[in-house]
Amino acid sequence: MIFQLLVGNLTHGLLLGGVYGVATMGLSLIFGVINVVNVGHGQFIMVGAFVALTMFTALGLSPVIAIPVALVLGMALGFFFFYTVMRRLIKAPELTSLLATFAMGILLEEIAKLIFGADFRGYNWAVGKITLPITTIPMSKVYAFVGSIVIALFLYFWFSKTRLGTAMRAVIEDNEGARVCGVNVGWIYALSFAIGIGLTVMSGVLLTMFIPVGINPYMGGRYTLKAFVIAVLGGLTSPYGAFFAGLIFGLIENGAYTLFAQIPGVAPFPLTVSLAFWMLFFLLLVKPTGLLGK
Amino acid sequence: MKKNYLRVLIFMTIFGLLFAANAFAAPPSKLVIGHPACLSGKYAKAGEQAIGGVKACIDWVNNVYGGILVGGKRVPLEYKYYDCESKKEGVTSLIERLITVDKVNVVFSAYSSGLTLAGAPVAERYSMLYMDHGGASDRIFQQGFQYIVQTIGPGSKYHVGTLSMIDHFDPEAKKVALAYEDSEFARMTMGGAEKHAKKLGKKIVFKRTYPKGVTDLTPLLSDMKARKPDIVVGGGHYEDGQLFARQMSDLDINVKALSLVASATLPAYYKALGGGIAEGVMGPSHWEYGVTFSPDGAMKVGLDWIGPGQDEFVSLFKKALGKDMIPDYHAAEAGAQVLAYVKAVENIGSVDQFKVRAALGKLKFMSFYGGWDVDDTGMQIGHSMVDMQWQNGKRVIVWPLEAATGNLIYPKPKF
Amino acid sequence: MKKTLPKYYPLIPVFAAYLIMFLVGFSIPGMWQMVALLAFYCALGQSWNIFMGMTGYVDFGYVTFIALGTYGMSLGITYLSQYEWLGIGIIVIGFILALFLASLSALLEAFIALRLRGAYFAIACIGINEGLRYLIEGAKFWGGSEGLIFFGALVQALGRETVNQLTTFWADFSVFIIAALAAFLNMHYMRSKIGYALTAVREDEDAAKVMGINANKYKTIAFLTSGWLGAAVGAMAWGLKLGYVYPGDVFVIHYTVECIVVVLLGGAGTLLGPVIGGLIYGLSKYWLAVIMPGFQLLIFAPIIIIIIVVAPEGVVGLLKSKLKGTKLEMFIE
Secondary structure, rough: HHHHHHHHHHHHHHHHHHHHHHHHHHHHHHHHHHHHOOOOHHHHHHHOOOOHHHHHHHHHHOOOHHHHHHHHHHHHHHHHHHOOOOOHOOOOHHHHHHHHHHHHHHHHHHHHHHOOOOOEEEOOOOOEEEEEOOOOOHHHHHHHHHHHHHHHHOOOOOHHOOHHHHHHHHHHHOOHHHHOOOHHHHHHHHHHHOOOOOOHHHHHHHHHHOOOOOOOOOHHHHHHHHHHHHHHHOOOOOOOHHHHHHHHHHHHHHHHHHOOOOOOOOOOHHHHHHHHHHHHHHHHHHOOOOOOOO | OOHHHHHHHHHHHHHHHHHHHHHHOOOOEEEEEEEEOOOOOOOHHHHHHHHHHHHHHHHHHHHHHHHHOOOOOOOOEEEEEEEOOHHHHHHHHHHHHHHHOOOOOOEEEEOHHHHHHHHHHHHHOOOOOOOEEOOOOOHHHHOOOOOEEEEOOHHHHOHHHHHHHHHHHHHOOOOOEEEEEEHHHHHHHHHHHHHHHHHOOEEEEEEEEEEEOOOEEEEHHHHHHHOOOOOOEEEOOHHHHHHHHHHHHEEEEEEEEEEEEEOOOOOOOOHHHHOOOOOOOOOOOOEEEEEEEEOOHHHHOOOOOOOOHHHHHHHHHHHHHHOOOOOHHHHHHHHHHHHHHHHHHHHHOOOOOOHHHHHHHHOOOEEOOOOEOOOOOOEEOOOOOOOEEEOOOOOEEEOOOOOOOOOOOOOOOOO | OOOOOOOOOOOOHHHHHHHHHHHHHHHHHOHHHHHHHHEEEEEHHHHHHHHHHOOOOOOOOOOHHHHHHHHHHHHHHHHHHOHHHOOHHHHHHHHHHHHHHHHHHHHHHHHHHOOHHHHHHHHHHHHHHHHHHHHHHHHHOOOOEEEEOOHHHHHHHHHHHHHHHHHHHHHHHHHHHHHHHHHHHHHHHHHOHHHHHHHHHHOHHHHEEEEOOOOHHHHHHHHHHHHHHHHHHHHHHHHHHHHOOHHHHHHHHHHHHHHHHHHHHHHOOOOOOOHHHHHHHHHHHHHHHHOOOOOHHHHHHHHHHHHHOOOHHHHHHHHHHHHOOOOHHHHOO
């Protein structure tokens, strides 16, 4: 029975992992290119969740349509914050950029509260379920997973086949070298920040396809910390690394719960979370390039 | 050092005397309720409701009731509130400000057991009456605080009625699953539910907690599904209550009865789940829109009645917040607390902190919120709960039978 | 490094500020808790600053120290209040326990600092903080998620009057002492060998090593000092003062951010900075909560962003450049 439970939970974990992956790629991209840890990361996920909610409840549009809308809105937000704030902080000590992104997060939360109120909301995109012998999976979760794979593949091709994408990769690997080779580094900074934010906002939509309830202005914070763990697993500067780390993290999260639940007298949920953070801690010490790094 | 300490003592004594003098002075021209409210931060939702409830009842006291009768004349109530950001540091300094600068006559606690505890030492220090409408932990009342009084009922009672109800309709449903949030309040509910279930001869097939702010309950619920429960009771707050029902539906866990605390009862719950999923979900509540407590009912059980009727309260609440929002139990308990204070002050005709606290201890009355009675430590024991169920998008009170507005749908429709 | 003699002039404005705060709180009714809140922010800023200012590490998990301090005090009181003969000694033991727990955590962080820098270090410290919080909740020790509530135990052990005094006066008063001590230590370190050594390390670690400076030793001292001060603040302002502790209420990264805001507003790495930052931050937060309840964060967030962009050296940085060459210069550090 435990085996069946484990397999069932791992299936859900894999699906969730895809969403986690996309939700972390933006963080890694921004850190890789402009060397800023976006402490307000989760709040951008929250923006995406509200995009999906509003489009579904007010306009009756499916979350699939909300995905590109969120990308465009996210990129617009990214450009706005880059040119008003981040541009001046690239050379500054990390202290200031950490604080600036944190303040951005608070600003987004409070604006969202002003517009939508502090209520927890949700929507129900009923597109059926698949019943497997081990577990039941709602189709919306499957679509979210497929969506995240498509986004990851798209990004992969963009990075390896397009001129802008390769330029961006060059900046991640060797900032000065890229500058010497005639890459317009300033523009790459702006674009990467915008794409990073766009991806993050988009992942908020995917997340609501997975968990369509509990949407509220303060929902983002808990995803920030999760994204940190995943980003470190993936090596911090690598967006693909982040995607695969997301998949792994989803599996670990659900698998570890199932195993911890077998120990009597403990609370498995917090132990799972604790495990994730200790893992992050040891990995940073032993292999800061991430699980998949060189 | 020694000398310094003495000076502090002298200073404090003078200070205290000044206060005492203040309290014994001629009848005041107004009475002020102070409140370090949670307008932002993690309890912003409950905080807004509480403010609305307090404002609505103050409005009623001043404009309908005509003010509080104290020292032979009727004086109005005032309300002074600040935002503590749902944080413990905010609570202490704001309470002191309310007591010393704003000279309030009573302090209402901030929402949650933690914040209520954070403010209690300051209230004690100034011998200030401290009324708790949002801290459900029994442990608050085991700390020896002298000026604290509770309006909200203790958490351990929440699911007792629910289990009795199911036992009444279907004694054969034996397998009970408990899955609660790991918070002060929900843990107490779980303890109470477990005890009562055993008393009724039920079998606990599953018992787990999950942390605050959980984002995915799938592994816990899969485990629960494998135990094939008949009855599921659990929850803790609004958001995890949404997640709970939603993911039970995702996993197709169909049970005979599902009752969630502090979430299913809120008016927006049905809409937040997008309809169908909430159908048949139940929740216990201190108070619900539709509960029929009335002056006649109060007379039958021999209790005094004070305050607005239910519809009047709802319209005052909407006016107070300027929003078309239905009040939930957070609003009702904060509002009832205003009425309790009014009643206690009138009973003794004084605003002296200690006397009012004593009067509250003896007070028994009924309002739109239901009965009110506290024990020696200040813990609420007079308030009883109701159980409601979502039926066709409407909230129907199904238990206790004498308060019911409809019949229980049992077993719960499939997701 | 400047050729200033080991004089402590810059401490004068800092101590003057604390004295004024104390007097205001002490003599004007209703100001005490507010002033205590300011002292809390100043003390935290000052303690965090020792760490950051001297080693250049941004410790995002600093709240771990405060939380462990709270737990040290809470554990001491909860488990020792049954021994009546200990009397007020339970608070002393609780305080020592707080420092002990903080030492362990400080040594762990010092160990990480040997390997990691910048954002990696910051994230690792967050990892410790969250890992510890959920370990307490998951493995259910130290009261687990049910926390420790010990106000009643305290009343039973020491009597109601004493406890009233302790929680609403002496706990806050000791925060003042800790703040002043933090300022003194900061100044002392700046003016002694450890300060010069760490400056050398910060500027060029390899060169410093060649010169025979034991960087690790001095870093560890700075970590320990900063951790102890944080734990002391936690033990007093959260433990003794509030009489309860829940893991979810103390291991909160948000408080580290508050430390950073305080330090950055005033001026990072300066002595007077955290005091000015703490005053600005605490006062504006308090008054916004009073005047415009519910909107303070909406107003605060853009202000922080503007300050970072416009004046990244903080108020003291501006002040320093204004006063350069005047006689007042020696009072500002």
